[in-house]
Amino acid sequence: MSTELRDLYQQVIVDHSKRPRNQHPLEGANRKVEGYNPLCGDKITMYLKIEDGVIADISFEGSGCAISTASASLLTESLKGKTLEGAEALFESFHNLVTGLEPAGEAPKLGKLAVFSGVCDYPTRIKCATLAWHTLHAALSSEGEKVSTE
Ligand code: ZN
Numbered sequence: 001m002s003t004e005l006r007d008l009y010q011q012v013i014v015d016h017s018k019r020p021r022n023q024h025p026l027e028g029a030n031r032k033v034e035g036y037n038p039l040c041g042d043k044i045t046m047y048l049k050i051e052d053g054v055i056a057d058i059s060f061e062g063s064g065c066a067i068s069t070a071s072a073s074l075l076t077e078s079l080k081g082k083t084l085e086g087a088e089a090l091f092e093s094f095h096n097l098v099t100g101l102e103p104a105g106e107a108p109k110l111g112k113l114a115v116f117s118g119v120c121d122y123p124t125r126i127k128c129a130t131l132a133w134h135t136l137h138a139a140l141s142s143e144g145e146k147v148s149t150e
Pocket residue numbers: 037040041042064065066067068127128
């Protein structure tokens with residue numbers, strides 16, 4: 001990868017870590033799951049509003065390093081409006097990308113998420129990048145923790 005491209009990728013990650021999108025509790029959410037990465041201390045809560053098999057809305061709250069925050073922010077941007085099957089497929093592609101199983105050039109469907117391709121060179125950062133995704137996966141594969149209306 002060219003230095004220029006790396007810099008560009010870095011800019012997207014810095015931007016999303018400083019100004020995270022969709023970082024707020026979600027009114028009307030019907031799934032809520034918490035995730036924690038003890039290696040780095042990243043904490044995240046994902047909120048999903050699922051209607052007719054589609055992610056109608058998604059947001060997160062949390063505190064963590066720049067990588068985990070940027071990853072959660074980009075995840076919410078990428079998944080709004082996606083079907084549950086589409087979200088699971090993206091989860092798999094993203095996981096393959098950051099663990100180095102799938103080269104960035106072969107994952108055009110990842111779009112902006114490809115900025116995390118460099119993470120596979122930093123094994124200790126992989127869990128930071130995938131925390132939001134594992135949390136999402138838990139929310140999709142189970143009923144998750146129902147949001148309390150209290
Ligand atoms: Zn982290």
